[in-house]
Amino acid sequence: MPANNPTSVSATVGNRLRLSRGGGLVGLAKSLAMPLVLAAFATYLIVGIVTMRVPPNAAFPGPQFFPGIIAAGLYVFAIVLGIGAVRAIGGTPDAAEPDERAVGVDWRSFAWVVGSFLAFAFLLGILGWIIAAALLFTGIARGFGQRNVLFALFVGVTISSLTYIAFDMGLGLSLPSGILGWAF
The missing domain is CATH 1.10.287 (Helix Hairpins)
Structure with missing residues (x-):
């Protein structure tokens, strides 16, 4: 970072x-x-x-x-x-305490994080959990300084897929499948 x-x-x-x-x-x-x-x-x-x-x-x-x-x-x-x-x-x-310093808000990072949450909220029903959560993870990672978007997207898809499987198979709770239109 x-x-x-x-x-x-x-x-x-x-x-x-x-x-x-x-x-x-x-x-x-x-x-x-x-x-x-x-x-x-x-x-x-x-x-x-x-x-x-x-x-x-x-x-x-x-x-x-x-x-x-x-x-x-x-x-x-x-x-x-x-x-x-x-x-x-x-x-x-x-x-x-000589190492105390004032910092400002990085508005670009803030916009990435807040925008990712808003996009997730609006797109969850359409895209489904796996895709929307992967995009959420990618946007927040970008906001925190991750430059490799493909890596962040790969990690996001992996985490959202594992979460989907855990909720569906492990807990018996359904998350929205969206455009994928399938469930386990």
């Missing part, structure tokens, strides 16, 4: 990062944006869990169990990030 990509591991390992400099209400609002998004998504999950129709013969863990764990985890992350944001906005960088 190239070192000039701030989202790559090579740019961040061993360094303390200061992602924002803003102070006051604007800085606090920016710092609290992600915790608020996480809390909103967790609330959306909770509403879905509460309004879900569960058959009376559903056994434990049931269809509400794992989304509940995810919602709880999102709330925990939102709280931890919120506390960190409030604490960081009032503090100043420690002069005793």
Whole structure:
């Protein structure tokens, strides 16, 4: 991964990062944006869990169990990030740590990752799990600095195919087959 990509591991390992400099209400609002998004998504999950129709013969863990764990985890992350944001906005960088540096957002990488998720969401029903997940993996790998698209696509097809087989044969759950139109 190239070192000039701030989202790559090579740019961040061993360094303390200061992602924002803003102070006051604007800085606090920016710092609290992600915790608020996480809390909103967790609330959306909770509403879905509460309004879900569960058959009376559903056994434990049931269809509400794992989304509940995810919602709880999102709330925990939102709280931890919120506390960190409030604490960081009032503090100043420690002069005793010379390797702390500010980094910006690589918008091109960000666009690859977010665009890949959006494309996956829209194309899953049409292309099916194997193809859509392979494209998702490839796009995210590209966003994180992978230049060899064919290699990323090969790995993505392999992982999505194994996942499809595991869900279908191992768990008895169907993932969308899309244009392939077949199932095991």
